[in-house]
Amino acid sequence: MTRYSTKKGKLLKRKNIQKDRGMDMNEQEKKEDRRVRRTKKLLTQALTQLLQTKQINEITVKELTELADMNRGTFYLYYKDVFDMLEKIEDGMFERLDQIISAHENEDMSVQTRPMLEDLFVFIEENQEMCRVLLSPHGDMNFLHRLNEVLRDKFLKAWHNQAFHQKETGKAETEFDYHYSFVVFGCAGLIRAWVSRACRESTKEMAQLADTMIRCGVLTQASV
Amino acid sequence: MTRYSTKKGKLLKRKNIQKDRGMDMNEQEKKEDRRVRRTKKLLTQALTQLLQTKQINEITVKELTELADMNRGTFYLYYKDVFDMLEKIEDGMFERLDQIISAHENEDMSVQTRPMLEDLFVFIEENQEMCRVLLSPHGDMNFLHRLNEVLRDKFLKAWHNQAFHQKETGKAETEFDYHYSFVVFGCAGLIRAWVSRACRESTKEMAQLADTMIRCGVLTQASV
DNA sequence: CAGAAAGTCAACATTGTGTTCTATATCATT
DNA sequence: AATGATATAGAACACAATGTTGACTTTCTG
Numbered sequence A, B: 001m002t003r004y005s006t007k008k009g010k011l012l013k014r015k016n017i018q019k020d021r022g023m024d025m026n027e028q029e030k031k032e033d034r035r036v037r038r039t040k041k042l043l044t045q046a047l048t049q050l051l052q053t054k055q056i057n058e059i060t061v062k063e064l065t066e067l068a069d070m071n072r073g074t075f076y077l078y079y080k081d082v083f084d085m086l087e088k089i090e091d092g093m094f095e096r097l098d099q100i101i102s103a104h105e106n107e108d109m110s111v112q113t114r115p116m117l118e119d120l121f122v123f124i125e126e127n128q129e130m131c132r133v134l135l136s137p138h139g140d141m142n143f144l145h146r147l148n149e150v151l152r153d154k155f156l157k158a159w160h161n162q163a164f165h166q167k168e169t170g171k172a173e174t175e176f177d178y179h180y181s182f183v184v185f186g187c188a189g190l191i192r193a194w195v196s197r198a199c200r201e202s203t204k205e206m207a208q209l210a211d212t213m214i215r216c217g218v219l220t221q222a223s224v
Numbered sequence C: 001c002a003g004a005a006a007g008t009c010a011a012c013a014t015t016g017t018g019t020t021c022t023a024t025a026t027c028a029t030t
Numbered sequence D: 001a002a003t004g005a006t007a008t009a010g011a012a013c014a015c016a017a018t019g020t021t022g023a024c025t026t027t028c029t030g
Helices: A011-020 A025-029 A034-050 A061-067 A082-103 A113-126 A128-134 A141-166 A173-196 A203-223 B008-020 B025-029 B034-051 B061-067 B082-103 B113-126 B128-134 B141-166 B173-196 B203-223
Strands: none
Touching: A034 A061, A034 A082, A034 A128, A082 A113, A082 A128, A082 A141, A113 A128, A113 A173, A113 A203, A128 A173, A141 A173, A141 B141, A173 A203, A173 B173, A173 B203, A203 B173, B034 B061, B034 B082, B034 B128, B082 B113, B082 B128, B082 B141, B113 B128, B113 B173, B113 B203, B128 B173, B141 B173, B173 B203
């Protein structure tokens, strides 16, 4: 499910970290100490910078903290290693992503796709540096995977109904899964192309483009 | 372009490796020494096995060679580190991919998409273990990136002409790029879904599915 | 068979890791 | 502004993997 650790006796320590901080919503909301925010911000900036020139595996805690100009031990107060750090950064993005989607959810779980997409692309633009890195060659496949998982639950039902309303077919659930996978990865490709061009096109343009391509992909099943 | 190295004085050594072996087509064809093949095969098997339970960054040369039951020093005769090894394995796959595509290329650079796709999915099925790993959460974003690059050159022209034959539009090259990115990543998602289901559907079915979705995506531009 | 090439084995200095301790700086609060 | 609480700095530590080397043995090729 989540990531494994090579070192044996250190999972406990990590669990403690996750329990003490972060996991409790209330604690999250009560803003962290200013020093903590500063530290995490500096580390995130350093990581983002390093990820532009090298793979994450080649990034050591040592050089990361040196670039951020802080003590190496400080890093371990918040993260287990560099990969854990990236994962936690992603956690934050997925939290916001979830908020954005939920805001457009109706009570019957259906979603107003188009306006939601517009908000989504605004969010991506705001976080374009991180998105660019995560979808770059040096990026993180796990990010794509998690994106897949999150969106799946949200949209599968809505789209499923929508597509089957168009034309009743006897196609299996599995074929719908293929379309779904195609579309989600496709959107990732779309976003990747966009952020790698520094988000030159407007968010509205992109939302329209995405909307069109999603509908096409989803409705293909009914029209085959 | 390619990967960087943290360690300063070791690029030279690696260059030597790449020059001595691999890079020269003729040498590649003249089968390597049986021992070399055996060594590389054992290492590849061990890597594939390890990648199913852990991230590549957590795999050490030590455990890899222990699993393959060989001396650690032997590893360094062929690879710089574990990532370099994965990259070289990918090199081999891209070579074969190139052959498959080229075999379906007409003299005007156009491509018979459908039969090519069928061959492609056969190839993927043959290499499903590695594909599954490369597209998994533990996978390699650089693989996707390289796939993008390789296919881009091959297909952009063909599809471009095809789409503009359908309906003449004034849309810019950039928008076509977005469709292209969507489709290539989408195919990756499709393949990922397929191999993660142990390739249950037939290669022909998948080729048809892919063909449909590709055409839909490409032709969207003309029909917006 | 003989020479070449590949692999084994043991040893080495080097580097990053993860943790711990004390001391200092910064924070939130009254 | 003084307070106690908390975060960070700084240095030290044992430990593990790295990358390389040299002498040896095995395996391949012709």
